[in-house]
């Protein structure tokens with residue numbers, strides 16, 4: 563039996579936020595109050611980075627702009643191939659491949675999609691670009707040369723957003739997909755060419771009765787991944 567997690571109930575501690583958070587892929591369209599949005603971003607900017615370099619710029623998109631961008635990104639995804647600013651890996655170790663496959667199977671299963679039904683899978687994938695109906699999308703860009711540590715820095719920022727959002731009873735989905743068409747985002751937000759759009763986060767109130775939102779992804783047991791030494 564899978565544990566039931568009430569993702570609409572705010573997390574009270576960091577551990578609570580960590581252990582109860584999972585990606586939300588069905589949002590209701592209730593807007594996020596400005597003060598909460600500000601709080602999430604302001605506090606996330608406390609994320610650590612290599613030598614305090616803070617290699618990020620954050621673009622918070624709501625309202626009309628969000629709708630316009632969702633429509634342009636969806637069109638780009640329907641008609642073109644991804645052109646991310648940093649290459650997506652195309653090969654993974656076999657144990658990771660299994661986890662990725664299991665994730666896909668589980669999500670399609672919960673979404674009621676037959677694995678063989680490519681059209682339905684494509685339709686589901688396209689929901690990335692309408693932010694899974696979230697009222698706000700956060701895009702993260704950098705002017706830095708992209709290396710491993712810049713990636714870690716950005717990851718610290720992203721995780722901060724995910725956790726603080728949980729504290730407010732908000733849901734999130736970190737999305738590499740939102741970095742798939744960086745030109746579309748840059749042009750719509752009027753960003754200079756040196757500002758590389760890398761990924762995004764959909765942010766909003768989780769749709770309460772969604773089965774998809776109930777799926778709490780498993781993790782490998784600690785014994786498999788961690789060694790303690792004395």
Ligand SMILES: Cc1cc2nc3c(=O)[nH]c(=O)nc-3n(C[C@H](O)[C@H](O)[C@H](O)COP(=O)(O)O)c2cc1C
Pocket residue numbers: 583584585586587665690735736737738739740761777778779
């Ligand atoms: C860097 C990054 C990129 C991701 N990109 C996507 C994405 O494009 N679309 C999506 O639906 N989920 C995306 N995810 C969510 C992962 O699939 C999810 O975090 C993972 O399966 C673990 O599940 P959980 O977030 O529910 O704990 C991404 C997560 C991270 C950290």
